[in-house]
Amino acid sequence: MYDVIIVGGGPCGLAAGIEAAKAGLSYLILEKGSLTESIRRYPRMMRFFSTAENIEIGGIPFPISGVKANRNEALQYYRKVAGYFHLDFKLFTEVDRVEPTAGGEDTAFTVTTTTGDAFQARKVIMATGYFDKPRRLGIPGEDLPHVTHYYDEPFRYSYTNVVIVGASNSAVEAALELYRADAHVTIVHRADDFRKTVKYWLVPDVKNRVKEGKIHTQFNACVTRIEPGKVMTVNLQTGEETELPADFVLVLTGYIPDADLLRRCGIELNDETQVPVFDRETFETNLPGLYVCGTVMAGIYTEKVFIENGRDHAKAIIDHITGKPIRKVAELIERI
Numbered sequence: 001m002y003d004v005i006i007v008g009g010g011p012c013g014l015a016a017g018i019e020a021a022k023a024g025l026s027y028l029i030l031e032k033g034s035l036t037e038s039i040r041r042y043p044r045m046m047r048f049f050s051t052a053e054n055i056e057i058g059g060i061p062f063p064i065s066g067v068k069a070n071r072n073e074a075l076q077y078y079r080k081v082a083g084y085f086h087l088d089f090k091l092f093t094e095v096d097r098v099e100p101t102a103g104g105e106d107t108a109f110t111v112t113t114t115t116g117d118a119f120q121a122r123k124v125i126m127a128t129g130y131f132d133k134p135r136r137l138g139i140p141g142e143d144l145p146h147v148t149h150y151y152d153e154p155f156r157y158s159y160t161n162v163v164i165v166g167a168s169n170s171a172v173e174a175a176l177e178l179y180r181a182d183a184h185v186t187i188v189h190r191a192d193d194f195r196k197t198v199k200y201w202l203v204p205d206v207k208n209r210v211k212e213g214k215i216h217t218q219f220n221a222c223v224t225r226i227e228p229g230k231v232m233t234v235n236l237q238t239g240e241e242t243e244l245p246a247d248f249v250l251v252l253t254g255y256i257p258d259a260d261l262l263r264r265c266g267i268e269l270n271d272e273t274q275v276p277v278f279d280r281e282t283f284e285t286n287l288p289g290l291y292v293c294g295t296v297m298a299g300i301y302t303e304k305v306f307i308e309n310g311r312d313h314a315k316a317i318i319d320h321i322t323g324k325p326i327r328k329v330a331e332l333i334e335r336i
């Protein structure tokens with residue numbers, strides 16, 4: 001019987017492990033992939049929008065030569081921090097469900113993995129993020145082999161026609177990298193411009209490439225069907241349909257926490273926003289003893305919770321578990 005089981009070994013789950021260890025609790029982190037699996041699966045050349053100090057955990061400095069870390073630096077950093085704190089984790093262990101095994105004062109949980117292993121804990125912290133579930137378009141052809149919801153690196157796409165759906169950071173970064181790797185890129189986006197949240201240093205770069213005709217765009221348009229070698233789009237203002245050549249289609253329309261997993265664990269969600277029911281100070285859900293931590297709590301508002309404001313959730317959670325005065329970490333969470 002562990003005091004705490006933490007589901008998810010991303011930055012926020014690791015921060016929870018550090019806080020649990022500091023409080024002298026027995027704990028185990030269960031991670032379905034490698035350590036910080038989501039970051040490992042980020043685009044290889046990705047640079048964080050946060051400064052390095054804003055994604056530090058456990059009070060361990062994150063020195064880099066510039067200001068903002070890239071994916072590789074972050075992977076090195078979190079691995080080293082996990083080693084420094086001798087964190088207890090079990091990798092490549094996917095949790096299928098969490099069930100209360102007793103009620104009242106003695107509440108405890110059974111955490112069952114997809115391979116049927118079971119772990120017992122007095123408290124459980126869900127820190128499963130949102131990167132496993134893409135926001136799908138729900139159109140015919142979305143599951144064809146030349147379509148992906150994850151972009152990794154540009155060279156696969158050189159000298160091919162690529163249609164990118166979306167106009168957020170992921171889409172813009174991919175478009176710029178692909179253009180520079182000699183891919184022919186068309187961005188299709190339902191609004192009339194790139195998203196306002198695009199990293200400020202990318203905006204002039206992408207807009208100038210569009211102006212020069214090096215990256216093509218279809219704004220106010222959406223993809224209605226994907227077929228081998230092409231996509232069909234429709235202009236949302238004129239209704240005009242267009243066929244675009246597409247050797248590859250990158251659907252980069254964001255990700256969303258896995259609502260089914262949370263429901264399987266007994267956590268209630270708002271039907272519209274998919275935000276779980278949880279206390280804004282303690283992060284305890286409708287099930288006493290079961291907590292949400294990090295970006296998993298964001299529902300559809302994934303742009304509002306990130307490492308910067310998610311890494312401290314565990315402080316409040318562990319305070320609540322140990323009965324200490326709760327450190328206030330939640331001001332940004334009021335907004336979701």
Ligand SMILES: Cc1cc2nc3c(=O)[nH]c(=O)nc-3n(C[C@H](O)[C@H](O)[C@H](O)COP(=O)(O)OP(=O)(O)OC[C@H]3O[C@@H](n4cnc5c(N)ncnc54)[C@H](O)[C@@H]3O)c2cc1C
Nearest residue numbers: 008010011012032038048049050095129294295306307308
């Ligand atoms: C491309 C990109 C760039 C970003 N840049 C920034 C940035 O600059 N600054 C910032 O603050 N945030 C940024 N974010 C957001 C932030 O990085 C992520 O949201 C961050 O990784 C969140 O940490 P987390 O611990 O909440 O979730 P994650 O890092 O996603 O960790 C969740 C972990 O849970 C595991 N998991 C999921 N389901 C299960 C299961 N059933 N059983 C066991 N394990 C499970 C996953 O494998 C994963 O390792 C970015 C996100 C993306 C996609």
